[in-house]
Amino acid sequence: MSSQSILSQATDTTFDQLIEEIAVDLAKYKAEGKKIFASSSFQPQSVVLLDIISRVDNTIPVYFLDTNYHFPETIAFRDELADKLGLNVIDVKSDIPVEKQVDENGEPLYKNQSDRCCHINKVEPLEDVLQENDVWINGIRKGQSAIRAQMQKEEEGKHGVLRYHPILDWDSKMVFKYINERKLPLHSLVAKGYFSVGCLPCTQKADPSKPLWSDDRSGRWAGKGKTECGLHTTLGK
Template sequence: MRFEEIQHRIEQYKSQGKTLFTTSSFQSHSLVLLHILSRIDNTIPVYFINTGYHFPETVKFKDQVADEFGLNIIDLKSDVPKFMQRDPMGKLLFTSDPDHCCYLNKTRPVDAMLLSHDIWINGVRADQSATRAAMKEEQPAKYGCVRFHPMLDWNSKMIWQYQKEYDLPRHPLESSGYVSIGCEPCTRRLDPDMQEREARWFGMNKVECGLHTDLINK
């Protein structure tokens, strides 16, 4: 979708009395959607899923982007304290059960947002994975909420061109070889022969956190 189409759809939702929100990981490529939303309506709440495991650089970058774009950013945290996020051996869940770790720190907090909002503006792209390629531009989620995927038909070249046109800031870890940046324990630098998402949960047979598998109706 192009800017005008995204703007029209958002204005249409608002005219229908729909409540909107978006989420962001504040990676460089995710800033395109945030910048577009800031041009359309910067009061739409942007939830930063604060797992407590993010790189310090990501948290600092989030604050920088909030200031530059004039966004309404809200931290979204798990209601389960870290000392309870351990397996029977006492190890933190990201070491032994990353799926459950993601559920507690990402999926469950956003699940609650679906109860209180009508439209989830989500920046997934079809070129990122087979799971995302199977998604539709508008797709039902839980509790009657609808996922709106305005970036679905964008590719990495289009993202780069928009970043260049508007001189968007870049995540500080990109210069160190990080491309897909999530929680620090589950993110590694990208090797030349790896695809973007393979830098996440490396060696764990896992490519999604649950936000785009559990919180969507096919």
């Protein structure tokens, strides 16, 4: 399926009011003297929140967790969006070199200990960022998993940080409609069948039998019995 075909199927939605509500929230946090940051994986649907941040306040730092395992297409997408949207993107990564991220048999952790791999490369680096800030903006949505479906727009996170989920109630149709309406770049892997893109070793194409607008994450950690990397569980309350 082509990228244009996906975009053309998105339904009509007006976004100006939604963006204004987010702008009001962020202005309130700033007026309270809170230090704000955002995180992004720069996967296909990340562009929506990134564009909104660029419109409301592009000085807000956007942290990208560089796991050393991203698709080359994701790195290219990160660089394209940072330039196009004028974002303040900051790369962070684990202090543990990739060659030392192995199990007792010398196998890479992502093969048999994916939870540990995610913790080292995502949770630990971002935890350091949390301790220096007050508000964490991230683009999770309820339709993405059963865990996320239980989350609220504002929640207390680890180290007293306020987790702010401004597009929590958006569905995939809204996401791709926004991308189409704002003429934003689309991650090149979407046209190849990837709707949710994480690290290369743990990401497959989405299940083609799933509905197009199902917020499908079936390609993430396929066969590993997990749906979350720990950012939105370990770094919760």
